[in-house]
Amino acid sequence: MSAIDPQKALKNNSTTAFLTALAVNGGLLLLEVGAFLVLKQRLWRIYSPRTVLPPPNKRAEELPSGPWKWIPALLTSPAEDIIHKNGLDAYMFLRFIRLLLIIFLVFTISTFLIIVPVNAAFIPAISKGLDQISWSNITEPKNQLRFTAHVIVVYLLTAFVIYLIQREMLHYTYMRHQFLISKSHSRLAQARTVLVTPVPDELANERDLRLFASFVPGGIDKIWMYRDTTALNALFEKREEACKKLEAAEARILRIATLAWREKEKIYSRKLKDEERTKAVHKLVIPQINSNILDELVAPNLRPKHRTGFLGLFGLKVDTIEWCKMDNKWMEAHPKDIVWRNLDDGALEMKSRYITSWLATVGLIIAWAFPVGFIGTLSNLSDLCEKVRWLRWVCEAPPVARGLVEGVLPPLLLAILFVLLPFILRGLAWYECIPRYSLISVSVYRRFYLFLLIHGFLIVTLSSGITNVTQGLAGAGSALVQLVPLVMHYLRKWFLGRTPRQAYEVTFQMPSADFGVILPRLSLLATITFAYSVLSPLINLLALISYGMFYLAWKFLLTQVFDQPDEKETGGLYFPMAINNLFVGLYIEQTCLACLFFLRASSAGVTAVIQGVFMVALIVLTALAHALIHYSFSPLKQYLPMSLATSQMAKRYSKHDGPLHDEDGEIDLFSRHRMHSVRRRIQNTTKKLDGKLDQLKAKIQGEDGQGPSSKEGVNDSKLSSHDTEPIAETTAISSSSSNDLPELSRKKSSDSGVSKQSKKELTKRQVFDAAAPAVEDSDSSDEDDEDDHAFDHPSTYADQAWIWIPKDTLGLSEYLSKELKDAGVYASDVGANMDERGVVEVTRNPPDEVWGGGHDL
Template sequence: MDSYFFVRFLRFVIRMLLPIWLISWAVLMPVTSVNTSSPGHSGLDIFVFGNVSSSRQSRYAAHLILAWLFTFWILWNLRREMQYFVTMRQRWLVDAKNATLPQASTVLITGVPQKYLTESALDDLFSVLPGGVRKVWLNRDLKEMPDLYKRQLKACNKLESAETKLLGTATKMHNKRTKAGAKAAKKSSKEAPSDDRHLTDASTVDSERNDPYSLVPPAKRPSHRLPPMSFLPFSLPFMGKKVDSIEWARDEIIQTSTALEHSRSILADDISSSSTLPVASTNHPDSLNPIDESQTYQPLNAAFILFNRQIAAHLAAQTLTHHAPYRMTKRWAATVALIIFWALPVAFVGAVSNVHSLCNTFGWLAWICKLPGVVVGIISGILPPVLLAVLMMFLPIVLRMLARFEGMPTKTAVELSLMSRYFLFQVLHSFLIVTVAAGIIAALPGLINSPGSIPTLLAQNLPQASNFFLTYIVLQGLSGTASGFLQISPLVLYYVKLFILGSTPRSVHNIKFGTRSVSWGTLFPSTTLLVVITITYSIISPIINGLTCAAFFLFYHLWKYLFLWQLDQPRSSDTGGLFFPKALQHVFVGLYIQQICLAALFFLAQDQNMKQSAIPEGALMVVLIVLTAGYHLTLNDSYGPLISAVPLTLSDKAKSPSVPQPDDTKRTQYTENASVDDADQAADVCEEFTNPAATEPQRIVWIPRDTLGLADMEVTTGNASGVAMSVERARMDQKGKVDVEGPPPDEELNVRA
């Protein structure tokens, strides 16, 4: 759904901008360029708002009429898209493929009072909802179990790497001995009969197959050093005990498996004993249940609740929406601080984009304008967008950390939060600050020499900042689309990873068959920023309309191709299109900025007598701002409650998540004819929201089958010692190169989202 609605948003922008492009070019470009001019305007600047001379102020009526017309056109499209989104999302929510998933009928609750910190208490509390509760997963403090599970995974990775390295070494040494034997046999061909030579070569190969360890001496076996101190997460060169990697990894897996099995049995006893605890005598929510101090793994204040009916989950979610454990002021304090800090380098980028004005204003910078024209063009046209892109590259990392710090429990919630924060940064720094900085730099000489002409100078020079964004949009539309279709970087990285990291079957499978995903929290804001810039300048500098429409036409075909053939979205990260209504809200931001800027420019406009000449136009723009805000509130009030909730009128169409019956059609995943037993599916549902450390078995160690048969002996030895190993669908050729024919054995039947 997220992929579909992103592509639909691109199509929505094209449909919205196409008539705006044609009308604005036909009306506004002649109005601002024919028989009118202002000092300092040349090239593309003759098409901007500020090029209307003081004797032609009546032409601003065209800008006003089109501003009203374009606003109503955009608002109509926004309502149409919001209505379509709500319809499609509700269909998706009640669709059998989604409604039958456990995730569709499960609610995560946090801040659970101590009184309800048992599975039975939460079951009783929510049993009043339609259909009742099917299962409760109470989050517990698992203490050492997650660390044990991580140690086990690390040991499995080490064993896969060491075993594959051992097989490769054995294969290469076997080939070396075979070649040496062939050369020796060739030299002694005159002394021994051919039959004897054949028997000698065959007996050598057979002995190596029967005793493969003879191929690799102990000094050549994979080894590594342990950290010199136990608390260090890594080892140090020439320090620490040197151990055989295969033997160490096997022992580590066995030890962690035994420890996890013991801990899981204690956890099962704790869960069963908690259901027998007496309930507090009072019904007050803050009353406390007696705490069972004998429990090793105490419950925490969060739980997943799976309901029998989807409507019950939605009712529970809406009931709990008012019980937020954090304050919003604290959540946004760090974000506001970052916004203020980031203003300095972004303002510098905006100033660099207007390097000619800097040269005229500051004499010590005049040498820059004396450089060759190509160099000056690169400094003012290419360097600012590149610097801006580099600055914005580091923001998502920091903003994701802030979202996790404030307590976002899911990845989708983090991405939704990132979208709002990142868009705020983009609008303030990549747009507004750059616009103001570039406009003021252009007006500085006049402001210094004639302070009384500030309104006129600002009205004439602020629109000139659009040149930077024209370059920015062309750069994004042409170079971004071209690189997206060519995919040169992913192609090069594919072969580099395969050469450097393709040492085990699992790594080869991940490189060859793993698909890339999309970070919606950064992709959507970067796209909606272009829409905001275009709407803002659609009247002030109409040439931007055609460029953006063409760019989004290219974006539409690019992303449609990528989502069909290259990109994938895991079900766990699919929000059902919740990024789309946020993107529509961003369009309103563009409308507000456009209307405020136009109102300010109208109020600043002066005729040849230095008197305000467009006050009525400015007043009508203020009226338009009020109408837009009223429409915005009405739209949100009408469709807002329908975005995330299932109405009662559709609840009967939503099927409950049921355990597959014996006659149900079995699902196929990854490989042909790979089906899942009904009991396994039921077990997956029962453990859907349990910490993997509490339920997951040891990951199967996957090594390739070699030509010497060494891998089969290693698998037999490992399985006999209690380490699950397999050589299915993985092979190593005679040159020691690893290749795979399918997924790892422990992922073949994985049906989780």
């Protein structure tokens, strides 16, 4: 880490370098905003997919047309609507940007009204450029009393920040609890499921686990035991790869055949006479489709082939389609947030992996210092060229060129260096054996911010000054223009959209934000601004403009563009970590000021020492406030208090007589009525009997030698032995007590194919819907029926994915589908079409998934 010199820390950034960086980033901002305004009206797929792609009842409202009318409409729309569209993580992310916007608005006003006059008024023009309004303009000992204004302002601003943090934590806690008890969230499986890993061997069976958890009111509905299926999992993954390979090979054959037939038509058309060409007979007649016409259009040397060895580079070269036809296994829906590979390890191995992962992170931080330190020295070439002889040519270079090297090149190189870092950190978090993808992202947040704090600030920024803050201007513009997603969309459409599934991803899949990577960057910008907020007040104005643009850009993206999947939802857990990062910025600011005061003690005397002591006292007060906020909210940041559950239950049953209450009016969870209700709830498994009998009947009728019907577009999975297990048990219950049980509404689960964001759609007139009852009656039909395999590894029950083939103009797709069905592989061409140029277009999701509606192409 670079040492902090009171003079050098503020003068390293020349006015030329700063103005050059400001001009470049400001120019990029104008260019990006201009491109956005032009492209926004023409490319709805990139800039407003939420208004078109989701089902009609889940679409976002379209913003007014025109270059500027959309801005007031966007800013006046309720931010709470983002919860309905993208969950609480997205809402709290936008709330965090709003918090920083308020903070730096007050910082800008206060420092410009107090600090700037104190730094510049009635002082001879010793410094030049921007230094005239910074700390370095009053470094003479006779001006030491002027620093008292800096101490007072730091105290006031720190108190203001702590007040806002405490207020926002209260709001976060309230919103998180309301989100968790809302009916829409409570009905989801993850809201009622606890993942316990690892489990001691003596409890690793269903009976002992139920006994262990018998104290839970209402008991345990279902227990899923994860079995060690390592070998089976490997086969499952190989089958998935084989299905993708087969699908790509079929699409390639169809494309080759379509283009070959188009070429034959062109040749035939050229042979016709002019008078014949005017008649509508110039097209070739499509012959009857069979293997001969397919072999004629697709020569054997053009058929897709691959090698079966390592990475497809070695081994026997085989025909891809014939090789893939030999696979015939199972596929069905599975929870997307579980990292199945990380559930196999014991407690000791998980602990060792955790330690190893963080040791590797620390080692990476140390190794990263060398390239980052070199980039930091580029910001100080003006100083180095005076001391290093072979760099004197830098001092002789034109000011503009020197400004580009010192102000633009370091941030650019640093951005390139940090592009690959999140992928490395994600691999380390994965190695840590974290069992959920959403928690892996949270771990990436912690590591990435630590990297940015050390290398992006403590090493680079303290040696290069406030120039890096100008990157926020261009960063906000790039978030708005979405340049990378725009380029990637067309690259994927032109080069990767060859199969129906790839075309579906390009057409229907909306992008999502990884807050574990985005939030650390925004937090770092706040940390830098805090550190320089009093030393160089101009940084507050830059941060204010940057966060204003970030707020506008991200509110637009989260309402019009992005679609956050439910399996990545953490319920706002990123927000407390981002709040802690603000305290880091306060600590760095106060420590820097204390060091600067104490370093001036030799020349300024007792006054500087007293001011330094005041800053040390402020550090202590800030730490006490931080600890108080942490311990006050720590029990409530992640878990839902039982008091909320009992209060909701009391409200629900207050209008009824007292079967749930005892003589003192207290709620008795273990009363006879309650336990009877629990027993009846357990018996509710019989409501699945009718549905299972219908499925059995349909499967038996369907197994008459024909493949699955492609018209329905829903996977009618084969009968497994598990389907018949509860039949004998539930039949007796149903026959004996069907008259005693209340009528139960039958529900069909749509979890297998419908996008998860559909479950986030809440009423628009209120932030959250009514809270789910804490203890439900046995006849409640609010809960979604849980799949018996919901938390089993897919390899233990899954059906093979359907091979989705595009329907071509020749009708070859029907022939290929029948060929695959005869080989025992499910296939369909529903919802996918290939035109005469070989371009694939889709109108729905894969046919083995339930279609929930959407853009009608």
